[in-house]
Amino acid sequence: MAIRYALLGLLTKGPHSGYDLHSIFKTQHIYFWNSTHSQVYQELNKMRDEELVTYETIVQEGSPNKKLYTITHKGEKRLIEWMMEEAIKPAKIKDEFLLRVSAFQAISVEEAITLLERILAREKAILAGTSQWQLEYYGEHTHPSYLEIGSYLTSEFGKRYAKMYVEWCEWALELLESYRV
Amino acid sequence: MAIRYALLGLLTKGPHSGYDLHSIFKTQHIYFWNSTHSQVYQELNKMRDEELVTYETIVQEGSPNKKLYTITHKGEKRLIEWMMEEAIKPAKIKDEFLLRVSAFQAISVEEAITLLERILAREKAILAGTSQWQLEYYGEHTHPSYLEIGSYLTSEFGKRYAKMYVEWCEWALELLESYRV
């Protein structure tokens, strides 16, 4: 039920197609939500039925026609109601890698180190990508317009998350080394 | 399909009941997975059918009887196979609060600050809880036995995650203050 608020939130910044919206989840400058294209298209159709969004078909040459979705007044009202709700559910995280880490006692130190090194490389790449993206998008601006405040705050969160992950990996590798032989 | 590996991982540290296993998810010294009791009980039954776990009924007085589950050789083999798989899926995070943050442009600065302050308080409490738990559980030990390595590494991750969250909240509040008036 919350996927719709993710979509409505993105639509407050302007009209987007389903493809655009899914791309935002996929290309990850979003660290706090994820989805698949099929879910996005289905939710958009439901929201159109409930009049939370409207769309306009854009005829394109060279690429397929697309539907540009716009949030309605009703949709905006619904979003804000949800944002102001008392209860905020705790984050749900499913991190397969940390799940493997939590069972490291079942494998050898050497195997554990190999796994950690793989993830360290991955997280370093993610950190570099996010920092690069933030720089390109906001430049030296450390004070974006209020319209951008949401994505600015969360992109900084993403950067900090990636940095924390890298530092934790390095710390964990050092600790694991001490169990070797 | 991954919930089973979470359970198998926990069972490598010794026998547990379904209730125990769910409590570990619920009382949060786990920052990388979550589940509900109904899913835990159902998955344990499935794994018993596939002979990945066995159980023994413990008759108790004063409290209801319980089933103590133990991982089988087959279960351990299956877990290790999974741990060593090449592909590691990226983490899936669903954080309702960050979702609200990402739509801050739809509400006023004052309302945004109120929301952030609420979360800052919550995250501070979580950080305090985790640090306290880690201290009680591991004491001054910064080098636990290899059997504990999995939960030690991930509890440290949890602490760092909570710390990062608190620091980000404080940074975000400061930035938001500058948009006031």
Place this chain on the structure above:
DNA sequence: CCGCCCATGTAATAAGTTACATGATTCC
């Protein structure tokens, strides 16, 4: 006496993923 902890389960519903389906364009 009310609510929480212990302890386990099933049924119904919702949410999310993967596979199936199509098709032009562009880059290597």
Place this chain on the structure above:
DNA sequence: GGAATCATGTAACTTATTACATGGGCGG
């Protein structure tokens, strides 16, 4: 010629959540 991008959708399936169900013990 093959893969990736743009663009949308449906069908089948798996996973996850919520509600329903039971019941004794214990503390305030």
